[in-house]
Structures are given as C-alpha cells and as structure tokens.
Amino acid sequence: xxxxxxxxxxxxxxxxxxxxxxxxxxxxxxxxxxxxxxxxxxxxxxxxxxxxxxxxxxxxxxxxxxxxxxxxxxxxxxxxxxxxxxxxxxxxxxxxxxxxxxxxxxxxxxxxxxxxxxxxxxxxxxxxxxxxxxxxxxxxxxxxxxxxxxxxxxxxxxxxxxxxxxxxxxxxxxxxxxxxxxxxxxxxxxxxxxxxxxxxxxxxxxxxxxxxxxxxxxxxxxxxxxxxxxxxxxxxxxxxxxxxxxxxxxxxxxxxxxxxxxxxxxxxxxxxxxxxxxxxxxxxxxxxxxxxxxxxxxxxxxxxxxxxxxxxxxxxxxxxxxxxxxxxxxxxxxxxxxx
Numbered sequence: 636x637x638x639x640x641x642x643x644x645x646x647x648x649x650x651x652x653x654x655x656x657x658x659x660x661x662x663x664x665x666x667x668x669x670x671x672x673x674x675x676x677x678x679x680x681x682x683x684x685x686x687x688x689x690x691x692x693x694x695x696x697x698x699x700x701x702x703x704x705x706x707x708x709x710x711x712x713x714x715x716x717x718x719x720x721x722x723x724x725x726x727x728x729x730x731x732x733x734x735x736x737x738x739x740x741x742x743x744x745x746x747x748x749x750x751x752x753x754x755x756x757x758x759x760x761x762x763x764x765x766x767x768x769x770x771x772x773x774x775x776x777x778x779x780x781x782x783x784x785x786x787x788x789x790x791x792x793x794x795x796x797x798x799x800x801x802x803x804x805x806x807x808x809x810x811x812x813x814x815x816x817x818x819x820x821x822x823x824x825x826x827x828x829x830x831x832x833x834x835x836x837x838x839x840x841x842x843x844x845x846x847x848x849x850x851x852x853x854x855x856x857x858x859x860x861x862x863x864x865x866x867x868x869x870x871x872x873x874x875x876x877x878x879x880x881x882x883x884x885x886x887x888x889x890x891x892x893x894x895x896x897x898x899x900x901x902x903x904x905x906x907x908x909x910x911x912x913x914x915x916x917x918x919x920x921x922x923x924x925x926x927x928x929x930x931x932x933x934x935x936x937x938x939x940x941x942x943x944x945x946x947x948x949x950x951x952x953x954x955x956x957x958x959x960x961x962x963x964x965x966x967x968x969x970x971x972x973x974x
Contacts, residue, residue, distance in 0.1 A: 649680070649758040652757060652758055652759060652760055653757045653758050655730075656730070656734075656757040656761075656762045657757050659730050659731070659734045660734045660737055660738070660755075660757070660762070662734070663731070663734040663735055663737070663738045664738045664741075667735070667738045667739070667810070667840060668738060668742050668808075668809060671742065671809075672738065672741040672742055673741050673742065673744045673745060673752075675737075675741055675744075675752055675753060675754040675755060676753055676754030676755075676765070677754060677755065677756070677757070678709075678754050678755065678756045678763075678765055679756065679758060680756055680758045680759055680763075682709065682756075683707065683709075683716055683756055683763060683765070686707035686708055686709040686714060686716065687705040687706070687707040687716050688707075690703070690705055690716075690718060691705075694706045694707070696715060696772065696773070697772075697773050697820070699820065699834070701719060701720050701721070701729065702717055702718065702719045702720065703717075703718050703720070704716065704717050704718075705718065706768065707768075709765075712768075713767075713768030713770070714753060714765050714766065714767070714768050715750075715765070715766040715767065715768045715769065715823075716763060716764075716765055716766075717763065717764040717765070717766060718763050719733055719761045719762070719763070720761075721760075721761065727837075727852055727854075729761055730761060730762075732836040732837065733761060733762050733764070733836065734762070735835065735836055735837075735838065736764065736834070736835045736836040736838075737752065737755060737762065737764060739804075739812060739835035739838055740752040740764070740766075740833070740835055742808065743800075743803070743804065743808075743832075743835070746799075746800060746803050746807070747829065748796040748797065748799050748800035748803075748829065748830055748831060748832060749800050749803075749831060749832050749833070750766050750767060750769065750823055750831040750832065750833040751766060751767040751831075752764060752765070752766055753765045753766060753767060766833070767825075767831075769823035769824055769825050769831055770824075770825055770826040771823075771824035771825060771826060771828055772823065772824060773819070773820060773822070773823055773824075774793065774819045774820075774822040774823065774824060774830065774886075775818075775819040775820045775822075777824065778790070778819055778885060778886055778889050779819075779885065779889055779890055779891050779894075784889070785828070785889075787887075787931060787933070787936050787939075788936075788972075789828055790886050790887055791887075791939065791943075791968065791971070791972050792828070792830075792972070793822075793824070793828065793830045793886060794882075794883055794886050794887075794968055795965060795968045795969060795972065796829060796830035797817075797822055797830050797832055797879070797882070798879065798961060798964050798965035798968055799965050800830070800831075800832035801814060801817065801832065801875055801879060801961045802960075802961040802962045802964075802965050804832075804838075804875075805872050805875070805960070805961050805962075806961075806962060810840040810841065810842075810843065811840065811841040811872060812835075812838050812839070812840050812841070813838060813839050813840075813841065813848070813870050813871065813872060813874060813875055814832075814834075814835065814838050814875050814878075815837045815838055815839060815850075815854060815855065815870060815874070815875070815878075816834060816837055816838075816854060816855050816878070817832075817875055817878040817879050817882055818855075818856065818859065818878070818881075818882060819882060819885055819886070821833050821834035837854045837855075839870065841871070841872075846871055847869050847870060847871035848869075848870055848871075849867065849868050849869050849870075850868045850869075850870060851868065852868075853865065853868050855878075856892075859878065859881050859892055860878075861873070861874040861877035861878060861955070862877075862953055863955055871955060872960060872961065873955035873956070873958045873960075874955065875961065876950050876955075876958045876959065876960065876961060876964060877950060877951060877952075877955075877958065879950060879961070879964065880946075880947050880949075880950025880951040880958075881951070883943065883946070883947050883950065884923060884947060887927060887931065887940075887943055888923070888926055888927065888930065888931070889930075889931070895923070895926070898922075898926060899922045899923075902922055902925070923944050923947060924940070924941065924944035927940045927943070927944065928940065938974045939971050939972070939974050942967075942970075942971045942974065943971060946964065946967050946968070946971070950964065
C-alpha cells in the first residue's frame with residue numbers, strides 16, 4: 636500500500652511539472668511567435684533515461700554552463716538529449732531560458748544549418764530538450780580540440796553555413812532575433828560536416844520599429860563580447876556580426892580567441908594584459924592575415940586568406956554602424972569561396 640502511495644505521489648509531481656513547464660512553453664511561444672511553432676514530439680522521463688542509459692557519464696557529448704548533452708538511442712535512431720541544471724549563481728530564470736530556446740529552436744528547425752529540435756520532456760523539474768544527433772560532434776573539438784583537423788575548404792564551407800543560419804535568425808523570422816552567444820561550442824557538425832547552429836537560451840528579439848535592445852544581464856565570454864554590448868548591454872544584429880567575426884578567426888586559425896589574442900599582443904609589442912580594444916582594428920586584421928600566412932596559407936587558397944582577413948576586419952569594427960549585416964557577410968564568404 637505504501638508503494639502505491641509513493642507511485643501516486645510521484646505521478647502527481649510529474650503531472651505538476653508537466654503542467655507548469657507546458658504552460659511556460661506555451662506562454663513563450665505566444666509571446667515570441669504568436670503561438671506558432673513546428674510540431675515536436677513529447678518524450679517521457681523513462682524514455683530518455685533508457686535512451687541515454689540513465690544519463691551515463693560516458694555518453695556525455697558536450698557540456699555548457701548549466702546544461703549537459705548526452706548521446707542517446709531512441710527507436711533505433713541517434714538523439715542528443717539536453718538536460719538542464721538549476722544555476723543558483725545566475726540572475727536569469729532557468730525555466731524562462733529553456734522555454735526561450737525551445738520556442739526559437741522549434742521555429743528554426745526547418746533550416747538545414749540549425750540543430751533540429753525533435754521534442755522535449757516536460758515531466759522533470761526543468762524541461763529536457765531532444766535534438767537530432769550530430770554525428771561529427773561539436774565544432775570546437777575540431778578546430779582547437781582533440782578532433783580531426785579540418786581542411787581549409789571545409790572550414791570555409793562551415794563559415795558560410797553558420798553565416799546563413801545567423802542571417803536567417805535575423806531576417807527569416809517574424810521578428811529579428813539576436814543570438815547573443817555565437818561561438819564554436821554552440822555549433823555542431825553532422826555526418827557530412829554540415830554546420831548546425833544551436834543554443835538560443837539567451838537570444839532576444841528586437842522590438843518592432845527598433846534597431847537594438849538594452850538587456851539587463853550580459854551573457855557570453857568576456858573577452859569575446861562586442862564593445863557596445865560589454866559596456867552598456869546594448870545588443871543588435873551588429874553585435875552578432877562582431878561575435879561572428881571572432882568565430883571566423885577561430886575557425887580559420889584553428890586557435891581559441893584567447894590564444895590568438897596573446898599572439899596578437901606579442902606581435903604588436905603590447906603586453907598580453909592589454910585589452911584587444913586598444914589595438915587598431917586594421918592592425919588586428921593585418922596581424923591575423925600574418926598569422927594565417929604563416930600557418931595555413933597554401934598557394935591555392937592565397938587569395939581567399941587575404942579576403943577572409945579583410946572580411947574579419949569589417950566584422951570587428953568598433954563602431955557597430957561600420958560592420959556589415961549578416962546577409963552581406965554570408966554573400967562575401969560565398970564570393971571568397973569562388974575565388
């Protein structure tokens with residue numbers, strides 16, 4: 636009898652979580668997309684526990700500041716299960732962040748360069764999201780980790796695909812949405828090395844008739860933040876362009892931004908403790924060009940390397956108004972690829 640009581644109590648708790656999480660997700664969809672979304676599947680807690688071997692540590696594919704991604708198998712298909720943890724040090728409501736990601740990801744799922752959201756589980760304290768499984772893992776493992784080194788043309792292809800995804804986020808949705816955290820760790824690769832943009836928890840829409848939004852909580856990697864965002868919390872489509880410029884540096888150089896920053900400082904006779912903002916951006920681009928020439932330049936990609944450095948210079952302009960928009964960036968990368 637006690638066992639029956641426990642099961643009933645457990646079921647009641649699951650139902651409570653389901654109702655709370657479902658209501659929050661619906662509210663977010665109405666707020667952001669007028670209730671519209673692509674259909675996603677509902678998974679049970681037991682299904683996901685079985686699929687991931689009870690979230691076995693060996694099955695962890697990637698981790699972020701308050702989430703863990705696990706490889707799983709469900710109905711003979713690979714899945715990526717994103718399990719969230721409450722972060723007591725964060726000022727942001729974790730449920731709001733998760734429902735924001737689910738709302739945006741579901742509406743972006745038809746784009747070939749976005750990690751497809753398959754479904755979610757609402758029975759736990761925080762919702763669990765289920766994505767398609769990216770067979771080649773995370774981009775960060777390939778460009779500066781233990782993964783296989785990528786050829787220059789593959790890197791250029793990945794850069795174009797990520798640019799397309801960000802451009803769609805800016806211009807292909809009912810509202811312009813700013814990603815706010817574009818980096819290698821938020822990009823995955825499928826079996827054919829097709830890039831898949833992910834992680835929309837902290838993404839924000841630009842109100843109609845506005846060109847920017849001022850946020851209360853600044854998120855992202857400190858030394859990678861666009862200047863205007865780091866100083867005042869003001870974010871716009873040009874903030875994503877700046878972040879994308881840093882990503883281009885990492886993709887093409889195969890180095891973390893911090894490592895490149897130290898190299899830039901050493902080769903510009905500045906101390907590594909200086910801020911990169913003190914460097915002239917033209918000088919930064921020239922230094923990056925020098926780095927590429929010394930490390931990845933080959934006769935067949937010589938023109939492409941030079942043009943990539945010029946594009947990065949434009950993306951990293953201090954004044955947001957001087958940066959191109961993402962559709963221009965994507966088009967420039969295609970032109971570079973054709974050289």
